[in-house]
Amino acid sequence: MYTLSSKLKLTAIIFMVVGAIGLIYGFIAAPDTVEEVKEMMASEHHGEGHAADDAAEIHVEQLPGETVEVEDVQGYESEVAHTEGEQHAEAGHGEEASHENEHYEHILHQLQNKPWAALYVAAFFFFMISLGVLAFYAIQYAAQAGWSPVLFRVMEAITAYLLPGGIIVFVLLVLSGLHLNHLFVWMDPEVVAHDEIIQAKTAYLNVPFFLIRAAIYLGGWAFFRHLLRKNSIKMDDATDLTYFKKNFKLAAGFLVFFIVTESMMSWDWIMSLDPHWFSTLFGWFVFASLFVSGITTIAIMSIYLKKRGYLEFVNDSHIHDLAKFMFGISIFWTYLWFSQFMLIWYSNIPEEVVYFIQRMEDYPILFFGMLVTNFIFPVLLLMNSDYKRVNWFVIMTGIVILIGHYLNVYVLVMPATVGESWFIGIPEISAVLLFAGLFTFIVFNSLTKAPLLVKGNPFIKESKHYHY
């Protein structure tokens, strides 16, 4: 049995408290009025050249005869050029003063979104780790893998965060639905009233249906997780394979349910932040991110517990296998990242490409830096077979991968919510600390609930003697 050390408990609690304080500060520091924004920007101006002056302007030219509506793409100040016949007339800029006020109001909304978005990114990031681990766990069952059963309890412990983490994400979605924040622009009836594109999508993007869907995904995942865990515990005392067979079927069923709901979840929770944009491989892209983060977390936790002497049957070959998965799925993530980017870059269709233009202009370091942390780093460090067995190498690469995938979620969410006003400051770091503490607490607490080695699994003997 694992016993939660008081040191770890204390660290987790300190993380949570510090994170919570930082977040509260973030919410208090967010400006309430346009005047405050002006003040903040005036005091900041001498520092970095803030994006205020060079707010990206895009001029979309439409074919003659087409009706054009002036729209406010999130994070953008877009002026659509009106065309009537052959005349190209610039959209009326209106009086300078009102335009300027509009601009500051825009910044105000972004800054008000900042602590919310920081909270949302961190909540989703830690939630997706446990979801990724659950998917990996189910795959191990469905594939009848012979190497991994010694790691099952570690995986089960990480998935313990699924329900609490999912509830937090759900609460955040409900709060958005109650208009306490402006994370999801399509939830704002005023925006929708002037936006035909969103209007056409309201059959799918409306708050009640959105929350019902979220409840179905979360309920389904938590349900499968609960049953898998329950059977796994029962298997410890079982004399036959009944519970193993049950789990095998459950895992297969979960994987079918998961791939459908995961894809829809990524449309709902992330892609709908940019309701004017869509991409067909988006679900896979988010899946790759959560899958590799989950596997990395399994590897880091296994190494930690092994060092502490709790996993005597885990050897370097198990770590080697996990590192291979980290390596392979990192490349898979990059493949999807690039496929999505390159197809849109290549065809350069304005309605699709704004998504990447915004990211490349406002988030260049993060957007391309992700490729270094999520691709080049793991590829070079984990390519060598010997390095995959060096535990501190795996830990180091794992930490970089996790940071990289946090940034991935950050770049998915932030441009649509805070636009060019992003900064990784107190609210962002605090939110990560808060959820890191919560995650650690729940996961390690769950580890104490069951023996660290499963019994009754028909593959356990093979797994104990696994050697690569």
Add this chain to the structure above:
Amino acid sequence: MASKVLHAIYRDDDLLLQAVKQIREARYHIGEIYCPFPVHGLDKAMGLAPTRLAITSFLYGLVGLSVAIAMMNFIMIEDWPQDIGGKPSFSFFQNMPAFVPIMFELTVFFAAHLMVITFYMRSRLWPFKSAENPDVRTTDDVFLMEVDAANHNIDDLTDFLYKTGASEIKLIE
């Protein structure tokens, strides 16, 4: 005069692995082992150095990547930077996404093919090469071990090999 070797034939791979361990412990020298299929762990038991084929492959991959970059940079950017469908051909990086598929494929192509050719050369395999098989049965169901007789007493060595489970032993001069 060619040195003497003993050909010991084993009928089972487990027996062979055990024999290899015993023979190495007794400090006899194993020249070569002929097997009908890969025996897992034989190379470790024999103490063979690990292959460096993967390292060559990595280097070949880097060569392939360089070739792809140099080729496309010269053709598309330097030699004749045409405007093809509005693609930005002002610098390599501006147009890089379009080159990535080729960069990837050439990396794989070089890594794979040159590694295979390296393998053929290092293991001396080519068409019309005469087979070096000492006993035709080794491609079917028996394992043959070639042990250097060198300065050892032939009778002692033969006895020893019989004890390790060899079913046939032949002296080759």
